[in-house]
Every structure is written in structure tokens, then in C-alpha cells.
Amino acid sequence: MQVRDEVSLAPDSAVESGHHFISxxxxxxxxxxxxxxxxxxxxxxxxxxxxxxxxHYFAIAFMVPNLFRRLFGEGALSAALIPVYSQQLHxxxxxxxxxxxxxxxxxxxxxxxxILLGEAFLYFYWRLSSHSPKxxxxxxxxxxxxxxxxxxxxxxxxxxxxxxxxxxxxxxxxPILLNLCMIISIIYxxxxxxxxxxxxxYVVAIAVLIAxxxxxxxxxxxxxxxxxxxxxxxxxxxKSLRQIFRLMAPMILGLSxxxxxxxxxxxxxxxxxxxxxxxxxxxxxxxxxxxxxxxxVSFLYYSQRLYQLPLGVFGVALATAVFPLxxxxxxxxxxLSFSHTLAQGLRLTIFVALPATLGxxxxxxxxxxxxxxxxxxxxxxxxxxxWTLLFYALGITAYCFQLLVVRAxxxxxxxxxxxxxxxxxxxxxxxxxxxxxxxxxxxGLALSTAICAxxxxxxxxxxxxxxxxxxxxxxLVGVCKKTCLACAIMVLGGYxxxxxLRDYSTSVQIxxxxxxxxxxxxxxxxxxxxxxxxxxxxRNK
Numbered sequence: 001m002q003v004r005d006e007v008s009l010a011p012d013s014a015v016e017s018g019h020h021f022i023s024x025x026x027x028x029x030x031x032x033x034x035x036x037x038x039x040x041x042x043x044x045x046x047x048x049x050x051x052x053x054x055x056h057y058f059a060i061a062f063m064v065p066n067l068f069r070r071l072f073g074e075g076a077l078s079a080a081l082i083p084v085y086s087q088q089l090h091x092x093x094x095x096x097x098x099x100x101x102x103x104x105x106x107x108x109x110x111x112x113x114x115i116l117l118g119e120a121f122l123y124f125y126w127r128l129s130s131h132s133p134k135x136x137x138x139x140x141x142x143x144x145x146x147x148x149x150x151x152x153x154x155x156x157x158x159x160x161x162x163x164x165x166x167x168x169x170x171x172x173x174x175p176i177l178l179n180l181c182m183i184i185s186i187i188y189x190x191x192x193x194x195x196x197x198x199x200x201x202y203v204v205a206i207a208v209l210i211a212x213x214x215x216x217x218x219x220x221x222x223x224x225x226x227x228x229x230x231x232x233x234x235x236x237x238x239k240s241l242r243q244i245f246r247l248m249a250p251m252i253l254g255l256s257x258x259x260x261x262x263x264x265x266x267x268x269x270x271x272x273x274x275x276x277x278x279x280x281x282x283x284x285x286x287x288x289x290x291x292x293x294x295x296x297v298s299f300l301y302y303s304q305r306l307y308q309l310p311l312g313v314f315g316v317a318l319a320t321a322v323f324p325l326x327x328x329x330x331x332x333x334x335x336l337s338f339s340h341t342l343a344q345g346l347r348l349t350i351f352v353a354l355p356a357t358l359g360x361x362x363x364x365x366x367x368x369x370x371x372x373x374x375x376x377x378x379x380x381x382x383x384x385x386x387w388t389l390l391f392y393a394l395g396i397t398a399y400c401f402q403l404l405v406v407r408a409x410x411x412x413x414x415x416x417x418x419x420x421x422x423x424x425x426x427x428x429x430x431x432x433x434x435x436x437x438x439x440x441x442x443x444g445l446a447l448s449t450a451i452c453a454x455x456x457x458x459x460x461x462x463x464x465x466x467x468x469x470x471x472x473x474x475x476l477v478g479v480c481k482k483t484c485l486a487c488a489i490m491v492l493g494g495y496x497x498x499x500x501l502r503d504y505s506t507s508v509q510i511x512x513x514x515x516x517x518x519x520x521x522x523x524x525x526x527x528x529x530x531x532x533x534x535x536x537x538x539r540n541k
Contacts, residue, residue, distance in 0.1 A: 031172035032313045038179035040371055043305055045186050046204075048375030052295035054197050056270070057134060058204060059301040061141035063266050065148040065208070067259050068114070080247035081160050083327040083411055084240050089164070090331070095240070100161060101233035102241045107157060111150045118146050137198065144205040151212025158219050158228075164324050165226040172317070174215045181211035197376075243413075250415040257422035258399060258453060261429040262304065265445040268433045269296040291437045291444075299381070299442045302372060303388040306364075307396060310356035315400035318345055319407055326411035335468060338411070343472045344535070345404050347479045351532035353397040355487050355521050360393045362494050363513055370506045388442040395450025401457040408464055417467075421459050425452040479532055486524035493520040 046055060081103060088096035122143045126136065152174075159171025185207030190200040223230070236242075274281075274290030281288055322345045329338035360367070365386045373382045406418045429452040436444025465472060494517035501509045525533040 031169060032175075032317055035173065035175040035179065036309050036313055038176050038183070039305065040309075042179045042182050043302060044371055044374075045183050047302070047372040047377040047381075049186055049190070050197050050201060051376040052298035052381050054201055054376075055301065056273075056295050056297040057137050058141060058201050059297045060266055060270055061138050061205070062145060062208070063263055064118075064142050065145045065152070067263055068149045068153065080244045080410070080415075081157065082164055082324055083331065083413055084244050084247075085161060086164055086324060086327050087331050088240055095238075097229070098233060098235075099238060099240050099244075100228060101231050102236060102238050103244060104154070104157070104230060105232045105234060106236060106241070106245070107153065108150065111153055115146050115149055119143055122146075137201075141201065141205045144202065145208050148208050148212045151209075151216055155212070155215040155219060158216075158223060161228055162219065162222050162226055163320060165228075167222045167226055168321065170219045170222045172320075174218065177214045177218060178208065178211040181207040181214065247410070247413060247415050250419040257425050257456065258402065258449070260426055261449050261452060262300075264426070264430055264433060265300055265449060266297050268430075268437060269300055269442060269445060272437060273297070292441050295381070296384075296442050299384045299388050300445065302368070302385045303392050303442075303446065306367065306371075306385075306389055307360065307392040310353065310360070310396055311399050314352045314356070315349065315396075315403050318348060318400070319403035322404065323407045323411070326408055330411040330413075335470065338408075338468075339470045339472060342404065342408055342470065343474055343476065346401065346472060347475055347532050348535065349400045349404065350397065350476075350479055351483050351525075351530065351536075353400045354483050355490055355517075357393050357396040358487050358491050359494065359514070359517060360396070361390055362491060362517075363498070363510055364389045364393070366498070366506045366509050366513075370510055384442065388446045391440070391443045391446035391450055394447070395453045398450065398453040398457045401461075402453055405457060405460045405464060409460070412468065417463060418460060421456055425456045428452050428455070475531070479530065482525065482528040482530040483532075486521050486528060486530065489524045490517045490521040493517055 050058070085096060085099060088099055122139050126139050131139070155174055156171075159174065162168070162171055182204055185203045186200075189207075190203045193199040193203055269292055272290060273292045273294050273296045275294055279290055279293075281290065322341060325341050326338060329335075329341060365382065368382045368386045368389065369379075372385065373379060409415065409418050429448050432448035432451060433445050436448050438444070440447060461472075464470060494513045497513040497516055498509055501512060522533065
């Protein structure tokens with residue numbers, strides 16, 4: 001493998017690095033926006049052809065490979081690999097090439113073992129226990145999609161390597177292929193499974209597996225351009241390799257607390273869902289009404305998809321772009337540049353995430369109605385998804401902060417601190433889930449996740465500033481004041497639009513409200529001279 005000599009990993013100054021990661025974030029955000037548009041089309045198709053009761057079980061099965069993708073691929077492995085690989089490229093390019101081969105080989109071996117163990121567990125659970133047809137559906141769908149672990153985790157790990165070499169396009173475009181495969185499978189190939197949607201759902205699981213192969217192939221041209229070759233290497237004595245996998249163990253929890261919390265939300269919603277409204281169960285001689293009904297996992301799934309639109313478009317894009325720079329500053333012990341880069345990331349997050357939060361809360365009902373309410377998706381489903389979305393949206397800023405702050409710790413190769421906080425937050429989330437689901441239903445599960453994310457970010461930021469003597473407050477208060485004032489103007493304008501256009505079609509309400517609110521926010525930010533607006537509009541030369 002020949003890594004290009006012209007790859008530059010260290011910017012000349014903190015200001016230049018700031019401009020660079022903003023430019024990279026814009027590229028990733030643009031591709032992610034395209035992916036999210038296809039994701040919305042996918043959700044429209046799924047909601048049209050499958051009732052929330054059917055999608056309830058697919059969402060549970062899909063959560064398993066999705067969780068492992070974020071744990072091993074986009075999460076722990078990338079977070080552990082990028083700082084070590086960046087350091088190797090600075091010191092010894094030949095060793096960096098060998099490290100890539102060893103990492104990929106060991107990753108394949110670990111994932112193959114996990115897949116085989118998972119398939120064996122599903123098989124014996126099916127053979128040795130009594131279960132309902134719907135439990136059989138979950139087991140079968142999970143078994144079909146389990147090999148997706150290997151494909152997407154490899155694709156995500158290779159995407160992390162490409163990010164170090166400033167190749168952001170193909171990794172950011174990976175979800176587009178998944179969305180396209182699922183859409184095509186539902187529209188064109190479900191007919192081979194008859195008219196029963198409980199059978200047609202299998203074709204969606206098969207499409208997920210096909211998408212995994214295509215996602216790997218998509219990155220091959222960029223890998224060649226970056227000079228990264230793929231081959232097996234069974235020499236696992238490399239000190240850097242051991243360092244990566246030693247960092248990975250705690251990072252699995254530290255970076256993926258939000259995903260684990262989401263999985264807990266799904267499982268609790270499934271366990272406490274009754275077959276219909278008013279159904280009950282008996283506990284210790286007492287009759288207790290179920291807090292939610294069958295289909296509640298679908299409400300969580302669709303609301304997560306909607307609040308993850310701003311999170312994925314900007315939060316993930318910014319964290320992905322800034323992480324290699326933070327790792328380089330940490331490796332060079334340049335705390336001044338580190339502080340400048342991270343502070344700029346936090347200011348940009350506030351500037352984008354806060355209006356996204358308030359805007360999504362404002363238009364949540366018409367948005368859900370416009371996107372999903374057709375076919376098998378009823379108006380009752382719309383109200384339930386909008387209710388859940390309200391509470392998830394409250395945590396958007398905290399979710400975006402979390403992506404940045406946890407990676408700041410990993411840049412200093414400190415995975416232990418995020419883990420300690422993450423374990424506490426997972427336990428707190430579980431407790432709050434069991435408490436809040438009764439008065440608030442699925443909204444309580446969403447609120448629990450938002451509360452835990454906010455507490456986690458506050459604790460991590462305080463510890464980070466104190467431990468590494470970082471200066472992150474410069475300009476932060478001013479950005480908060482200006483952004484809050486611009487948001488107030490934006491929300492007032494959007495509310496008035498929705499009020500006066502309440503008798504018009506949903507599409508007219510949304511287009512008018514979003515357009516006017518966006519113009520009001522941008523105009524107010526310009527008049528208030530909010531520097532973050534200029535940072536996003538500035539071109540990187």
C-alpha cells in the first residue's frame with residue numbers, strides 16, 4: 001500500500017483548521033441531507049405499506065445490527081482507530097499500512113464469531129422454547145439481518161480511515177444505498193411474498209443484507225485513491241493494534257450510550273405494550289393497564305428518524321469532520337488549537353441545533369402528517385409519533401454536544417471517563433423509562449433519553465475543562481444570547497404562519513412556516529452579527 005505523500009494532517013494554524021473542518025462538515029452535511037431525504041422517502045414507503053403493528057417487530061429486529069454497527073463501526077472502532085492511525089501516519093507510514101491490514105483482519109474475525117454465536121443463540125432459542133408467531137417473526141428477521149454486522153462495520157471502519165485522508169464523500173453516502181435498497185425492495189419485490197404484510201416484511205430484511213455488500217463496494221475507488229490496500233495480516237503483536245482494541249472496550253459504552261438507551265426504549269416499549277387500548281395484565285394480584293399498545297415501537301422508530309434528521313445532517317457531520325483535527329492537536333499536545341477547534345464546534349452546534357430543536361417542536365404534527373399519514377398509517381399514529389417526537393427533540397442540542405465532547409476525550413486517548421458517566425446514564429435512563437412510561441407513554445421513554453443526554457454532556461464538559469485546562473467559553477455566551485434572540489423571532493414568525501394558515505393544506509403550512517422561519521432566523525443572526533452564520537457561509541480556500 002502506498003499512502004499519498006501529499007496528505008497533510010496538520011493545519012498551519014487553529015484558524016485554518018477551523019475553516020477546514022467547517023468546509024468538510026458542509027460536504028458531509030450535504031451528502032447526509034441527501035441521505036436523509038432518501039431516508040424520509042423510505043419511511044413514507046414503509047408507513048404506507050406496513051402498519052405500525054407490523055413495523056413494530058421489524059424495528060426491534062433491525063435495532064440489533066444497527067446497534068452493533070454504531071458500537072463497532074461508526075462508534076468504538078472508528079473512535080479508537082483514527083487517533084492511533086493518525087499518529088502512525090506522522091511517524092511511520094509503513095507501520096500505518098501494516099496496522100490497517102491487522103485491524104481489518106482482526107475485525108473480520110471478531111465479527112464472524114459474534115455472528116455465528118448470534119445465529120446459534122437464535123436457532124436454539126427457537127428450538128428449545130415455546131414462542132408466539134410474532135416472536136418467531138422477530139427471531140427470523142434478526143437472523144436474516146445479523147450478517148449485516150460484518151458488512152456495515154467493515155464499511156464504517158474503512159470510512160474512518162478515509163476520513164483521516166480527508167475523503168469524506170463516500171463514507172457519508174453509505175446510508176443512501178441502504179435507503180434505496182429498502183425502497184426498491186418494498187415497491188418492486190414484496191409481491192413475491194404474497195399479499196400478507198407479515199410475510200412481505202421479510203423482503204425488507206433481505207434488502208438490508210444486499211445494501212451491506214453495496215456499501216462496501218462504494219468505498220473501493222476512494223480507498224485506492226487514498227493508497228489504502230486491503231489484505232489479511234495475522235500478526236497481532238503490533239503494539240498499536242493492541243492499543244486500538246484496548247481503547248475500544250470502554251469506548252463501546254462511552255460513545256454509544258445514546259444508542260443503548262434507544263435499545264432500552266424499544267425493549268421496554270415492547271414488553272409493556274398491550275394488544276389493544278384498555279388491555280391489562282395482573283401483577284401480584286393487582287390488575288394494571290398497559291401503558292402503551294402494540295405498535296409503540298413504531299412510534300419510537302419514526303420519531304427517532306425525524307429528530308435524527310438535524311442530528312445526522314449537522315451533528316454527525318461536524319463531529320466526523322472535527323475528530324481527526326482534535327486527534328492531531330492532542331497528539332501534538334497543542335491545547336490552544338484543541339481548545340479553539342472544540343470551542344468553535346460547540347458554538348456552531350448551538351447555532352444550528354437550537355433552532356432545529358424549536359422548529360421541529362413547532363411543526364411536529366404537520367410534519368408527521370405530511371410525511372407519514374397515508375396508507376396503513378392513521379391519524380392516531382400521527383399524533384402518537386408527534387407526541388414522542390416532542391420529547392426527543394428536547395435533547396437535540398445535547399445529542400450533538402455529546403458527539404463532539406466524547407470524541408474530545410478520545411482524542412486524548414481517555415476512554416475511561418466517558419464510560420464511567422455513560423454507565424450511570426444508562427442505569428438512570430432505565431429507571432426513568434420505568435417511571436415515565438406510565439404517565440407519558442412513549443413520550444416518557446423519549447424524555448428519559450433527552451434528560452440523560454443533557455446530564456451526561458454537562459458532566460463531561462465540566463470534567464474535560466478541568467482536567468485538560470481548556471478554554472471553551474470564549475464567545476460561547478455571546479453566541480447563546482444572539483442565537484436565543486434569533487430563535488425567539490423565528491418561533492414567533494412560524495407560530496403566526498401556522499395559525500393564519502391553519503385552514504390551508506399541510507404542505508402549504510410547512511413550506512411557508514419553514515421558509516419564513518428560516519429567513520427570520522438568518523436575517524436576525526445577520527443583524528445581530530452572529531459570527532457562526534459567517535463561518536458557515538464562508539468558503540474554505
